[in-house]
Amino acid sequence: MFPIVIVSPVFTKLVSIFIDVYAITLFPFIISKEEMDENTLNHEKIHIAQQKELFVVFFYLLYAYYFIESYYFFRDTHTSYMMIPFEREAYEYDNDLEYLAKRKRFKWLDFR
Numbered sequence: 001m002f003p004i005v006i007v008s009p010v011f012t013k014l015v016s017i018f019i020d021v022y023a024i025t026l027f028p029f030i031i032s033k034e035e036m037d038e039n040t041l042n043h044e045k046i047h048i049a050q051q052k053e054l055f056v057v058f059f060y061l062l063y064a065y066y067f068i069e070s071y072y073f074f075r076d077t078h079t080s081y082m083m084i085p086f087e088r089e090a091y092e093y094d095n096d097l098e099y100l101a102k103r104k105r106f107k108w109l110d111f112r
């Protein structure tokens with residue numbers, strides 16, 4: 001079964017350093033605080049697609065880069081998180097359950 005979904009409130013609590021993490025995607029795992037609704041699962045699956053096209057490691061490097069870049073301007077962790085292109089793409093399309101079937105590669109580039 002891919003991706004591998006794990007429910008672990010302990011893990012999500014541990015990684016809630018900058019923001020309160022409800023679910024996190026660490027390819028090939030999706031770890032969530034509790035059972036996810038279909039839109040949240042879709043959101044995390046969009047991150048799986050982004051991570052795959054960036055060989056996982058470049059996703060995390062860019063994710064950190066975009067967060068820090070936004071934080072430099074906004075000085076607010078929630079705003080900085082919401083400005084990350086990967087999050088903007090995922091939030092834009094997570095309620096469209098057909099999205100991943102038609103998604104264009106590197107779509108997150110449109111959200112920079």
Ligand SMILES: [Zn+2]
Nearest residue numbers: 043047087090
């Ligand atoms: Zn996200």
